[in-house]
Amino acid sequence: MTIYQQKSVVFRRAIVLTMEPGRDALHDTDVLVQDGRIAAIGAGLDAPASAVEIDAAGGILIPGMIDTHRHMWQTAQRGYGADWTLTNYFYFYYINHVHRFRPEDVYAGNLLAALESMNAGVTTTVDWSHGLRTTAYADAAVDALTRVPGRFVLAYGNYAQGPWEWSGTKEFRDFVDRRITGNDLLSFQIAFDMSTDPAFPEQAAFDVARELDVRVNTHAGVWGGSDDAGLRRMADHGVLSDRVIYVHTGSLSEDSYQRIAATGGHVSVATESESAAGQGYSPTRRLRRHGISTSLSTDSSVLVSGDMFHAMRATLGADRALGHLEAHAAGATVTDNELRADDVLRFATRGGAEAIGQDDRIGSITVGRRADLVLIKNDRNPAMFPIIHPAGHVVQQAGAGDVHTVVVDGTIVKRDGVLLLDAQLAEARRVVQESVDHLRASMDEAAWKAGITPDQPDIALIENPYRYGINA
Ligand SMILES: [Zn+2]
Known part of the structure; x- marks a missing residue:
């Protein structure tokens, strides 16, 4: 076909x-x-x-739905970390997996995720691509994204170096000149998280973003990771703006929310991942109270689904569950839900377009839009x-x-x-299998299996004075 x-x-x-x-x-x-x-x-x-x-x-x-944060490069390990916390993710994935990745593994993951997006009605996906250790990896990422006729945003990152290192190299600039050429379907951001260095070396990467006229996409408010101090340093250096997308944010303080709101920042909420892994509680209830622009994302298919229907449903459920929990704790009842289905559908469409700065082109069904x-x-x-x-x-x-x-x-x-992408689907099936085989063969089989079955805490049964079958 x-x-x-x-x-x-x-x-x-x-x-x-x-x-x-x-x-x-x-x-x-x-x-x-x-x-x-x-x-x-x-x-x-x-x-x-x-x-x-x-x-x-x-x-x-x-x-078309818009996913503002997905680590597409990880998709060939779909479901491997179905039982992971964030601690498991850092331990198993970063110890055992990522350094084994070759450019073809990034290609395989990106191709699979791109096809999944098309199939599920996600017409724009931000590829939060922090596995780009050299531009050979970045070329592989773009090769896959351009193989599928969807709209993508390559958010370029490199977990192995500080952003002040990789974003300043000639190799990186040459890549941008070669591959980011004004194609309507492929736009660009840079992606990195704040370090704990009080000298704020990230300033250099923000300067590169300004010079390239692109947005910065950053995990912010991740429990045990990026925190208020990182956001405060961004504020002190004047880089908070409406051209920053903050991912998760659930564990940030009210002060940080006020700073994001006052500078027009956008938040990408990944509820399925946040509920499973523990970055911080899905923050839509708090974002609403601060009037912060909200979009949705699926994070990583290693842990959770890449499906925006699930993202919307999980977000609506988490928001309402928290409202009920807080009310019950105060001896009260929620009579009317605050968050509506229409709101989360807006997060998944227009909210995403606003976050990536394309709300004049996509995100609504309006005469004249793409x-x-x-x-x-x-x-x-x-x-x-x-x-x-x-x-x-x-x-x-x-x-x-x-x-x-x-x-x-x-x-x-x-x-x-x-x-209608039979050739790409057949290719994806082949290259994904090769990638899984490569990763599995490159490590001890016990290590491969340990990642699938992380330790499970013992659960002590609560002492029960009543006995089944005995009239209490
Ligand atoms: Zn992420």
């Missing part, structure tokens, strides 16, 4: 969630795509005879009807398996539930 690179596509009779502020769901509505842009939205639209017609009746059309569109429709799934509350249906009922059609920049990459 080939990709449809036709000039026009028209979705017919969809429920359209434009994600424009204050706009309700549009029912029985057509959306016309021409030359990569959204050309018209309305009932019974005229379309060119050559347009590909997509019957969207019974489905929900949303803007056509990144996802039709959620599955007539074979009983969970897909009736659709009474469209945003609620997307967040609480639908899944990646219900993604019917995906359009990126006007190009259909998935149709009728089938990803």
